[in-house]
Amino acid sequence: MSSTSSEPIQAAISPEEIVAELNAVDWSHLRGNFDSVAAILARVGQADCLDDLTGRLENGSHLLRCCEFFDWRAQARGRFWLLVLAMDPETRVRLRMHVYEDHRNLPHNHRYDFGVSVLTGTYEHILYDENLKPALIARFRAGDYYMFGCGGVHSIECEGLCVTLMARGPVVRDTAVNFSEGGIKIHYGVRSPCARNNSYQSVPIRREDVMILRSRFRDAGLI
Secondary structure, eight states: OOOOTTSOOOOOOOHHHHHHHHHTSOTTOTGGGHHHHHHHHHHHTSHHHHHHHHHHHHTTOGGGGGOEEEEOGGGTOOEEEEEEEEEOTTTOOEEEEEEEESOBOOOBOOSEEEEEEEEESEEEEEEEOTTSOEEEEEEEETTOEEEEOTTOOEEEEOSSEEEEEEEEEEEOSSEEEEEETTEEEEEEOOSSTTOOOGGGOOEEOOHHHHHHHHHHHHHTTOO
16 A cells, blocks of 8 residues: 555654564564564664664664674675664564675574565575475565574575565574585574674674665665
């Protein structure tokens, strides 16, 4: 449904309000909370809210130290920017923005359950069976939404630019695993909410990097 001029303009949602809404979700029942998590992501995905949240990072928000950049072009896996827009250091719920560019990641699982909404671009979401064989492939486009549990193994592939929002639930286990033909790589969680576990060879994102990303977001009509 398209908006009209008679509809009220919603104010941007603060990181604290986002955290409160994420903490109110019963993450132990994904199916039962599909609509509530989707509603949170839909509200946050509005241009005014994304402009405010990413603008805070550009202006030096403390969350900037939690943001990371991954350059995997040498492995033909593209680039990936991870922006943390809101976070509760106690419960570890987070709202993240993922920026993919010609990206392909390895089959992996997670330490938490989460919901994802696609803001722009498309990507293939691949689910794997117990033998690490592709069991289901879905193509998600801008406006699509899904939830995923930490017990599953998946990967994603995209061409060009793809931007998503992730609403992340509390951490429910200590490790996650990346799978490849060369074996497995275990990723251990860290105690500090923004400590950098560099097993994935990430680098910190700077304010200048956020400024460049925000320019790309404007070009894509996201802010």
